[in-house]
Amino acid sequence: MYDDTGAGPLAVYAHGGFTSQDVERRMNLFDWAPVLRVGRRLVCYDARAHGRSTGRPFEADYTYVSLADDLLSLLDHLDAPEPVAAIGSSMGCATCLHAAIRETDRFSRLVLLLPPTAWASRERYARANRAAADTIERQGAEIWLAARGDAHRPAAVADVPAFPPTPPEPVLPSVLRGLARSDLPPPTTLAALRCPTLILTWADDPGHPVSTAAALADCLPRAELHIAHTRAEVQAWGLRIAQFVAVR
Template identity: 80%
Template sequence: MGTTPKTGPVTEGRFRHRGAELVYDDAGEGLLAVYAHGGFTSQDVEHRMNLFDWEPVLRAGRRLVRYDARGHGRSTGRPVDEDYTYVSLADDLMSLLDHLDAREPVDAIGASMGCGTCLHAAVRQPDRFSRLVLLLPPTAGATREGYARANRAAADTIERQGAEHWLATRGEARRPAAAADVPEFPPTPPELILPAVLRGLARSDLPPTTALAALERPVLILTWADDPGHPVTTAATLAHYLPQTELHIARTRADVQTWGLRIANFVTAE
């Protein structure tokens, strides 16, 4: 859910970690911010969605590194369920910081699956992060089991009948008003890997509330209303337990278009 940055050149980088080659885009100058996208998308797909504008973040003097999660987009992956849990994806994020030689705490931005990635990385090694931006927190706790069942069933269907059959029969999901006109795209993980991605995410959840309550970092939470896959209840729960939070709920596309500036103002606040 992003446009390609126009402020200066974008450099592609690659590194290998735990059986995969991970690909990232590096733009801008200044303090480092990293972005982890949502499940089944990629940087290219988010560009074509044209939902989110990164320009304010770059103009605010941030070096922005956005990467394709393992098995997504340009990054490779293995058909191993465990590789796609939030905990394993958090390990990828910290390996990216090592590859970038990030010696100072960084700003971490994550959407949906990327939100889980960033939170697990931050509770594990909080000193590596300065601020967190959580976009569209996913199902968690009580709302996670239905998501997990659907993912496991989808993985079984793909293995028996193929990804095209699953995509043709999964039906129309209810879409929030804030994203009603955003085009949809098929999942970016290849069919060989897709069942493992689905099952890995089915085995994932956000960190426990005790870990969240101990995370003394400023956090900005941005979500939208009326999306069962990203329920406001998750955002509200995070806002309740995380010690330093701002929460904004979008109800229109115009609200979502303010997110880039909100993020830029948040990461540069004194």
């Protein structure tokens, strides 16, 4: 399911794992109004099994590669006449990168929000996801969520409310295991990606380490990186993204 707003060249947004378009609006996390004001058509969609989109309990459906298939299928459905600007947060960031390396000519610009753990730091995240999936299957999602307690919150978003995962409990272990099987494309592959790229992240977030964002900025030939330390800086991302995607 997706929301289609505005008119002009197409920009598409892929949200982070376990959230949805509705949840991100309620979190007041990102402001997309500036993107519409610069004359872009913005399509925001719910990834499979998230929010209003359905999904199956098959972990292969939730790897970054499969999610990139979904993004490319959405672009087919939208029938965009020219390359699009792709914006992705966390899981959505990885989705956009995998789609862009597969069909580079379909993308004019990339905006990568909160790049997730990758490469050397990925295995620790993968182990935690597999353990979480096992816990949910044995004891239920409530036990897993309670065991997580008050997870560390970066200072830039410490006041943002937390929401439970949007994938339904019967599918949630498959989502966790699919993400555990995933990683960003290798740096040597990303080095061939020539489209301009804006990377935005915040500090002090183990799940979205600045080290991943910095490594991406180093290996992508036309990338710029900005790191937020305050809520005000995160709230300014919408305007920064709009200025970036408005360039033709």
